[in-house]
Amino acid sequence: MMEGMRLRFPPSPTGKIHIGNMRTALFNWLWARKNKGTLVLRIEDTDQERSTKEFEDIIIQEMQWLGLDVDEGIGVGGEYGPYRQSERVDIYREYAEKLLEEGKAYYCYCTPEELQAMREEAARKGEMPRYNQHCRHLKEEELEAYKKEGRVPVIRFKMPDEEQEIIINDLIRGEIKFSTDVLDDFIIFKSDGMPTYNFAVVIDDALMKISQVIRGEDHISNTPKQILLYEAFGFPVPEFAHLPLILDENRAKLKKRSDSDAVYIGEFREKGYLPEALFNFLSLVGWSPKDEREIMSREEIISLFDISDVNKSSAVFDIEKLNWMNGKYIRDADLERIMELSIPYLQEAGLVGEEISGEEYDWLKKVIEVARTGVDYLSQIPAEAEIFFTELEFADKEKALAEFKDEEVELVFKTLKEDLRNLAEFDRDSINNIFKELRKKLPVKAKKIYRPVRLALTGRDSGPELSDIIYIFGLEEVEKRLDEALAMAK
């Protein structure tokens, strides 16, 4: 087995995976791919209250959707399993025992209520809330007394007696120093028999031979505790890289606040964002290539990416820019693919049936080709394409009527129909030419040509280019609508 770089993404299945998590996964993935290393997916489900299998499945599904394949771990297997923390409890217990035996940890019988009281007192005194080590030096009979009371203990890790400086050498931030004075004897095993995060993460990363830990900035303050644990076991300490956080528009940690703001990956997928667009966008939050490229393929990003180039400061999630980028990807993508992805939205809107004939498919292709230029994401396609599917409906009938009553309109419509009928080739360019000619040969202002025609055909005063609309509707439908408009005016 080669001694390559080993990275991991260890989400906790306590909620749907969102933008922030996924960006962490992405950066781990990028760095693993860049270095031909191994990416491990581990599930941290030690919070029995909130962890569910459903959320775990969502994580896997969304990672696949974004194209972040995993080399080892959940869904893949590997020689360092199991990869679900709830299945590793025996391992954690074994290591906790070791600490207990070596006098580096101890049982604590304090109840949550007692702890809460301690914290409140500390707050009142203006001190940092630290565990007062009440159970650290318990005598045998005191221990027995607690046991008899039926108290279930937790296990705490002993902080060194002497003040000690802990230095993190962060790949992104450089040196970060902590004093053990601000740490307390933290819990490594909960009374429910599960290890705490700080304990399990160290055991797993060490046993799974993780060489680099790339995670969110919110973990910086956990790191000194973890380093102490590594040292207590004599494990080699991995390198750390703490990513800047992704903030919402109010500069607070990104999270779901209302139905309207999308933060979960699934929401973006359902709205019709393209995975490669989200991938590209996410790679650019907190990182950028040396040159001024923005639209980049996966391969380009991998080759340009370097963890040490990652920004230190947190970034606001800019949905406007994502929208622009996604729209660009939609316009540049293969049309057939955009069609396949768009059809479900059209079906859901009731615009297209379950069965699509070959003829309908060809027609749909034209419609989507036109509609895609106006959208940020695919679920907007039905609204954009609606005019091609439904009966004519006026957004403002009075306004349209006034427009049709104009004396020049009849001439315009008549000439247009005639020219269209005489067309040798009914295609966009030819149709466009007709309008050019129309403007030359008719004593009418351009506005008086385009507006009434648009209104007569679509009932709206904005939409795709007229030549596209006429091309898609076809001669018969165009004539019909023009005639109807004229009839209305009479």
Next chain:
RNA sequence: GCCCUCAUCGUCUAGUGGUCUAGGACACCAGGUUUUCAUCCUGGCGGCAGGGGUUCAAAUCCCCUUGAGGGUACCA
């Protein structure tokens, strides 16, 4: 409160002591694409948080202030 992190246009960012009257992108504004919205093209608006140092020279280094964020759990 205490600990930690961060600080360039509204937003994402380039910038690692002189080439910076600070570059790009999104958004916004204007013009163009024989003229609708959009797309596309061109141009414009707009920023080094403040104060002290260090230096011939500072967006870049140091200190302070301020601001923002994270942590301070038998959550991860």
